[in-house]
Amino acid sequence: MSLNRIQVFAPASVANVGPGYDTFGFAIEHLGDVISLTKRSDSKLNILKSAGADLPTDPAKNVATVAIQSLLDSLDSQQGFDVHIKKLFKPGSGLGSSASSASGAVYAANKLLGEPYTDEQLLEFALDGEELASGMIHADNVAPSLLGGFQAVRSYEPLELFRIPTPEELRVLIIFPDVEVKTSEAKGLVPKELSVKEAREQWGNVGALIHAMHTADYKLMSHAITDRIAEPVRRQLIPHYGKVKQYAMDHGAVGFNISGSGPSMFALFKSAETAKSCMTEIEKVYQKADLPVMLNLSRINPNGCQVI
DSSP states (O other): OOEEEEEEEEEEEEETTTTTTTEEEEEEEEEEEEEEEOOOSSSSSOOOOOOOOOOOTTTTOOHHHHHHHHHHHHTTTOOOEEEEEEEETTTTSSHHHHHHHHHHHHHHHHHHHTOOOOOTHHHHHHHOOOOHHSOOOOOOOOOHHHOOEEEEEEEETTTTEEOOOOOOOEEEEEEEESOOOOHHHHHSSSOSSSOOOHHHHHHHHHHHHHHHHTTTHEEEHHSOOOSSSSSHHGGGSSHHHHHHHHHHHHHHHEEEHHHHHHHHEEEEESSSHHHHHHHHHHHHHHTTTOOEEEEEEEEEEEOEEEEE
């Protein structure tokens, strides 16, 4: 029995995770996109009015339909779809908004087309959508949104990924102050060259973070989530970054850094209880500054896109 309509949840994600610039990313819970696809009797990709954000309705300018079209082209298919996107988090938050849309869209389309591709093979098409949004191919948000868990990109040419196991008790606190950080501006701040000393430290932290996740070595984890590339220049774009980071690290966090391009930040904790004890004080920081802040506590989501 063939499906004519499907609804998919595509999780939001944290990219870079400290030292893994364009290389590390993990999925989170609760935040993401709900993508609804319905088969049409023609070849048109029709974007219905979105919920939760004002998104492009031109199929050539929406990451979801660009990703779907890439999938259809690979199959030489003329199948059309009505596409509805419900955003459960704000675009431009540094949580992989375009990746959620692209991943959820190709996952849903693949299901309605009888699953001609594996989830891993869908990455190629989701990346075409992500390229529209960012101007370049990077899989650190797309891979965890599509496949779940903590994903690492070993190579882009050819694309090769591996999954990093994470401690079951580890919790992620997302802190999103409601300010705009343009990805283009954030990327423009990143240095084009590193000294040997900086590169050596970055490589060491990458290896240490992978080992710490495997072994639940939280002391090592707290040292490894250090970034010599993006954090030093991007933190200036995020209000009260230093104060919030210091408070979290002083009160039980085992890692803290910028999520993607920001302004969202993430803090890792050994338990939900420890994280909850920090949330009220972090909220007070932004209340005093009269700045809205969204807090989200979750696991590292082991699941990628799922039918709901």
